[in-house]
Amino acid sequence: MDTASLTGKDLAAAINSDTAKRAAALADAGAAPTLALVVANDDSASTWYVNSLRRAAKKLGIECDRIDLGAYASAARIRSELTARSADPAVDAIMLQTPLPAGVTLDDVSSAIDxxxxxxxxxxxxxGLLAAGLDGFVPATSEAVVELLVHHEIPLEGRTVTVVGRSNIVGKPLAQLLLAKNATVTVAHSRTADLAAATSAAEIVVAAAGRIGLVTGEHVNEGAIVIDVGTNESADGSIVGDVDAATVTGKAAGLSPVPGGVGPVTTALLMRHVVVAAENARG
Amino acid sequence: MDTASLTGKDLAAAINSDTAKRAAALADAGAAPTLALVVANDDSASTWYVNSLRRAAKKLGIECDRIDLGAYASAARIRSELTARSADPAVDAIMLQTPLPAGVTLDDVSSAIDxxxxxxxxxxxxxGLLAAGLDGFVPATSEAVVELLVHHEIPLEGRTVTVVGRSNIVGKPLAQLLLAKNATVTVAHSRTADLAAATSAAEIVVAAAGRIGLVTGEHVNEGAIVIDVGTNESADGSIVGDVDAATVTGKAAGLSPVPGGVGPVTTALLMRHVVVAAENARG
Structure with a gap:
């Protein structure tokens, strides 16, 4: 079977084109939308990602302030920074970059972000707003998965989807979004006894476990759709996904590439969120 | 196969015994724990349930104030009541009874509860605290399902569980709790294309859809565990579950009865939450 490449580049470009217009309108009306990017690590992958976000923001007319608290910042220091930026009317949007310093978890500090x-x-x-189906910002990666599927005209209503991974920033919010689209959703993870049984029962498989090559051709049904959320650093420094593309290609009906699949859509949605936050704040 | 009856009565009694002691200690130290039960309907099943909660509270030494806003209360009226009770130091705990008046949804008003x-x-x-794995009160019915399984020594780690129903108060929070116990979780619902496929693939099936007899013997595997969360009013006024006990019995390894299964555990956990809220408030 031919395996379609479910790229995210066209979709990202379309989102970005709209975002740039809205950012320009905000700038014309007073001030460019502003994102505070709070960093507390000296991780190389994180630095690479932060730089790519800053470049993306600049292209779209979004002000992006990097606030570096250092790799040894305490939870209290990070919270106080997030609280201050939450109260600052010159800041429209806040993003806290991971990883956090040793001993600090996202749960320790994230409630300080308005x-x-x-x-x-x-x-x-x-x-909680997501779980309740109320308006709020959805983690961009999980939203990107759904938007990528919609863009490639893959129906979700009544379909079976298995999400591999149960993180608070991808797997769990993605399950909520898929349920809201009327999919039948299974969440599998590192403690799942029979991963191949969980994935091969699904029409759509989303790999979001953060492990190189975890999902192979043996895990997916002939004709399945496979979305690769992984962005793992390989031994040679390149970014590779959670899916073993070599064995999935030819068996799946569609596979999103890494890089160039979920990644660019995630960045585009994050930037759209910044513009939405600014529009909301300015009434 | 013999189908064990997974009753909740012993577990509820054990929880209640502990709750009564803690409520007495709070009363001795100053004041009995107090639950404000806010009602805005004239529904007979709701009235029956509210009365049963008040009897349960009374037995345990918990003060239970019923605040009746009438079946035509506006969202604004309900919110202002919830806000006032949230600010009132004499109130330890708040429960908003459903159904709500026509045109008012739980999402319209629930954020007014501290x-x-x-x-x-x-x-x-x-x-959101539940989704993030942080401390907070969990919807009592979903917690009751997990506690009932643990009480009957049914392991969850690595097991496959299908939850039928995706409500914000049972199905979705239950999925979070089961994931936290390392189960592989599928959420099925009214738009699921093949319900029998979703349920018969699971070692444990939880029926929480609110439809009489939705889950039958054809939906469950030989030897499965079946938990019935349904509390539906039948034509003759009795309370019946979502599971067709006649066809599931003899096929499942265990089935929770309705009434007498999840129900008493739910009430016991609610009352325990009231005592915990009071203990927390009084340091």
Whole structure:
């Protein structure tokens, strides 16, 4: 079977084109939308990602302030920074970059981000608004998976989807979004006894476990749709996904590439969230 | 196969015994724990349930104030009542009874309940704390399902569980709790294309759809565990579950009865939450 490449580049470009227009309108009306990017690590992959976000923001006319708290910042220091930026009317949007310093978890600090500025949807209130089906910012990666499927005209209503991974920022919010689209959703993870049984029962498989090559051709049904959310650093420094593309290609009906699949859509949605936060704040 | 009856009565009694002691200690130290039960309907099943909660509270030494706003209360009226009770130090815990008046949804009003008093875990913040794995009150019915399984020594780690129903107060929070116990979780619902496929693939099936007899013997595997969360009013006024006990009995390894299964555990957990809220408030 031919395996279609479910790229995210066209979709990202379309979102970005709209975002740039709205950012320009905000700038014309007073000030460009502003994202505060709070960093507390010296991780190389994180630095690479932060730089790519800053470049994306610049292209779209979004102001992006990097606030570096250092790799040894305490939870209290990070919370106080997030609280201050939440109260600052010059800041429209806040993103806290991971990883965090040793001993600090996202749960320790994320509630200090005002939900109205929480463009990556990480605070407990944002997660709860999603669980309740209310308006709020959804974690961009999980939203990107759904948008990518919709863009490629893959129906979700009544379909079986298995999500591999149960993180608070991808797997769990994605399950909520898929349920809202009327999919029948299974969440599998590292403690799942028979991963191949969970994935091969599904029409759509989303790999979001953060493990190189976890999902192979043996895990997916002939004709399934496979979305690869993984962005793992390989031994040679390149970014590779959770899916073993070599064995899935020829068996799946569609596979999203890494890079160039979910990634660009995630960045585009994050930037759209910044503009939405700014529009909301300015009435 | 013999089908064990997974009753909740012993477990509820054990929880209640502990709750009564803690309520007495609180009363000795100053004041009995107090639950404000806000009602805005004239529904007979709701009235029956409210009365049963008041009897349960009384037996345990918990003060239970019924605040009746009438079946035509506006969302604004309900919110203002919930806000006032949230601010009132004499109230330890708040429960908003459903159904709500026509045109008012739980989502319209639940955020007015302070999360520290939200003993049925319905506010967006409570749902988000659950999604993030943080401390907060969990919807009592979903917690009761997990506690009932644990009580009957049914392991969850690595097991496959299908939850039928995706409500914000049972199905969705239950999926979170089961994931936290390392189960592989599928959520099926009214739009699921092949319900029998989703349920018969699971070692444990939880029926929480609110439809009489939805889950029959044809839906469950030989030897499966079946938990019935349904509390539907039948034509003759009795309370019946979502499971067709006649066809499931003899095929399943265990089935929770209705009444006498999840129900008494739910009430016991609600009352325990009231005592916990009071203990927390009084330091």
């Amino acid at each position: 939900a109205r500025k929480d463009v990556d949807g990480v605070s407990p209130l944002s997660l | 999360a520290r008093k939200d003993v049925d875990g319905v506010s967006p913040l409570s749902l």
